Amino acid sequence: MEDLHLIQAIERYLDGTMLPAEKAYFEELKNNNSEIEQLVIEHSVFINQIENFSSRLKLKNSFSNIHEKLLSLGEINEGQEPTTKSKIINIWQKYKRVTAIAAAVGGGIALLTSSLFSYYNPISPNITKLGAQLEQQQYQITALNIELRKSKIPSKAEIKGGGTSFLIDGKGYLITNAHVLEGATYASVFSNTGKEYNASIAYRNNLLDLAILKIEDEEFEQIKKLPFGIRKNNAELGDEIFTIGYPNFPRTDVVYNIGYLSSEKGYNGDSLSCQIQMNANHGNSGGPIFNKIGEIIGVLSTKLSKSDGVSFAIKAKNIYSIVEDFNESDTSFADIKINHSNILRGEERVKQVKKIEDYIFMVKAYRN
Amino acid sequence: MKAELNEQTLLKGLANNDSKAIEIIYKQNFNSIQSMVINNNGFYDDARDIFQEALIALYEKSITDSFVLTCKINTYLFSVSKRLWLKKLQQNGKYISSFEILDEVISVDTDMEIHQKRNVEFEIMERSMESIGEPCKSLLEAYYIKKLDMQKIATEFNYTNADNAKNQKYKCLLRLKKIFFAQYNIGE
Numbered sequence: 409m410e411d412l413h414l415i416q417a418i419e420r421y422l423d424g425t426m427l428p429a430e431k432a433y434f435e436e437l438k439n440n441n442s443e444i445e446q447l448v449i450e451h452s453v454f455i456n457q458i459e460n461f462s463s464r465l466k467l468k469n470s471f472s473n474i475h476e477k478l479l480s481l482g483e484i485n486e487g488q489e490p491t492t493k494s495k496i497i498n499i500w501q502k503y504k505r506v507t508a509i510a511a512a513v514g515g516g517i518a519l520l521t522s523s524l525f526s527y528y529n530p531i532s533p534n535i536t537k538l539g540a541q542l543e544q545q546q547y548q549i550t551a552l553n554i555e556l557r558k559s560k561i562p563s564k565a566e567i568k569g570g571g572t573s574f575l576i577d578g579k580g581y582l583i584t585n586a587h588v589l590e591g592a593t594y595a596s597v598f599s600n601t602g603k604e605y606n607a608s609i610a611y612r613n614n615l616l617d618l619a620i621l622k623i624e625d626e627e628f629e630q631i632k633k634l635p636f637g638i639r640k641n642n643a644e645l646g647d648e649i650f651t652i653g654y655p656n657f658p659r660t661d662v663v664y665n666i667g668y669l670s671s672e673k674g675y676n677g678d679s680l681s682c683q684i685q686m687n688a689n690h691g692n693s694g695g696p697i698f699n700k701i702g703e704i705i706g707v708l709s710t711k712l713s714k715s716d717g718v719s720f721a722i723k724a725k726n727i728y729s730i731v732e733d734f735n736e737s738d739t740s741f742a743d744i745k746i747n748h749s750n751i752l753r754g755e756e757r758v759k760q761v762k763k764i765e766d767y768i769f770m771v772k773a774y775r776n
Numbered sequence: 777m778k779a780e781l782n783e784q785t786l787l788k789g790l791a792n793n794d795s796k797a798i799e800i801i802y803k804q805n806f807n808s809i810q811s812m813v814i815n816n817n818g819f820y821d822d823a824r825d826i827f828q829e830a831l832i833a834l835y836e837k838s839i840t841d842s843f844v845l846t847c848k849i850n851t852y853l854f855s856v857s858k859r860l861w862l863k864k865l866q867q868n869g870k871y872i873s874s875f876e877i878l879d880e881v882i883s884v885d886t887d888m889e890i891h892q893k894r895n896v897e898f899e900i901m902e903r904s905m906e907s908i909g910e911p912c913k914s915l916l917e918a919y920y921i922k923k924l925d926m927q928k929i930a931t932e933f934n935y936t937n938a939d940n941a942k943n944q945k946y947k948c949l950l951r952l953k954k955i956f957f958a959q960y961n962i963g964e
Binding site: 415419467468471472 | 806901902
């Protein structure tokens with residue numbers, strides 16, 4: 409009980425609420441009693457500690473409030489948390505409105521302009537696949553009386569999605585992401601000049617998220633020699649990289665973009681892919697990632713949703729393994745021969761791009 | 777000159793836990809630090825923790841009497857964040873030699889030592905608070921953290937009057953103090 413009185417006195421002394429006479433008495437007591445003096449010091453340290461504790465707690469509290477606020481304002485971005493369901497619904501709802509308006513307009517053109525990019529996440533909730541998906545819109549091309557471009561695809565086909573692809577064999581074999589073709593039974597590819605070719609889905613591997621397309625079109629002229637090779641070894645961290653693709657799917661304007669290799673591992677330490685610093689759009693999915701000298705080092709496939717420029721590419725050596733699988737399983741006469749030699753080394757970037765862009769195609773995936 | 781003045785104002789705001797100032801500092805600095813963490817084997821949660829801890833280090837600096845910030849806020853936060861993140865990577869055995877960042881980085885050794893000490897103190901207090909049990913914990917929080925007056929506390933905790941509440945608070949305080957110093961002295 410005595411302790412209690414003493415501590416009460418000390419606290420009042422420290423926070424300055426003692427009356428002058430009381431204070432004088434207490435100071436005298438303190439000066440003549442080293443034990444009390446010691447207690448006063450100890451208590452002031454302790455009170456100080458509680459104050460520090462308290463202000464830090466409050467500060468942390470302010471920080472998390474501000475963090476949430478900035479997140480909701482979109483000033484800062486984080487990947488989607490595991491509760492992405494509501495987000496998907498929101499986006500769907502948003503596009504449903506677009507769809508409704510489009511339907512009201514009645515023109516088919518609206519279909520192509522409202523080609524949505526759905527956010528679905530088979531790998532992880534934080535990852536967005538880049539393929540342009542049209543699945544949720546039960547749109548039928550039959551509705552299209554006016555089409556932007558005369559399509560080779562039968563008029564009843566339904567667009568399932570799209571992305572980018574690139575030739576690995578001049579006979580007409582292309583690589584893209586398996587997710588670009590999800591739900592599709594066949595595809596057509598568009599060159600950078602907008603020319604369309606029919607293509608079949610020759611092979612797909614959902615685990616590696618890679619697929620092979622084969623151009624089956626008499627108008628297609630085989631290419632004798634592709635300018636770029638495909639790299640078997642891993643690329644080096646920090647390597648300058650670039651890509652050419654069709655981020656504006658379904659528009660066929662080819663877009664060039666640069667970045668660098670930021671990690672040899674992909675999302676969550678995935679060793680099949682690597683992390684790159686590059687802004688990518690949904691239509692970039694399936695696009696080639698080139699290193700400085702023009703070798704393909706990967707296939708652009710996913711990005712961290714909502715984060716700036718964190719994307720992932722499937723390492724190019726996986727192309728070799730699916731081609732091997734394909735060649736073994738395919739009974740037809742024409743084996744795929746991957747081009748090894750690379751004639752772009754030492755060229756200026758503008759020239760490299762000029763030589764490459766004809767071999768990068770936009771993919772449209774269909775189901776009938 | 778104007779920018780410098782602004783930085784001083786922001787720091788003063790941070791020292792007073794002024795949410796407007798903190799928001800501006802947050803907005804101007806978070807993204808670059810988030811990228812740094814994410815590009816170096818981190819996740820969003822790590823980025824948030826690291827950034828907020830760096831802000832606390834800046835806060836601690838801003839409330840000291842001898843406070844001088846010899847560089848810009850963003851350089852300071854970046855340097856501290858980098859240091860904190862490196863340490864975390866090392867702790868998790870994930871140290872990567874390729875962790876190179878080109879941005880200007882200043883030496884924050886002394887500050888990190890002080891910050892580390894404050895961290896230890898904070899943790900001791902947190903543990904002590906947890907171990908005194910109820911109603912002591914809530915009572916002390918009400919008085920020292922929420923800064924409620926004794927009359928309010930008496931009503932909220934169903935004490936017959938403020939004096940009773942006060943007595944109870946002192947009893948709790950003594951207990952907390954005992955537990956705290958038992959660890960704090962060892963820690964020294």
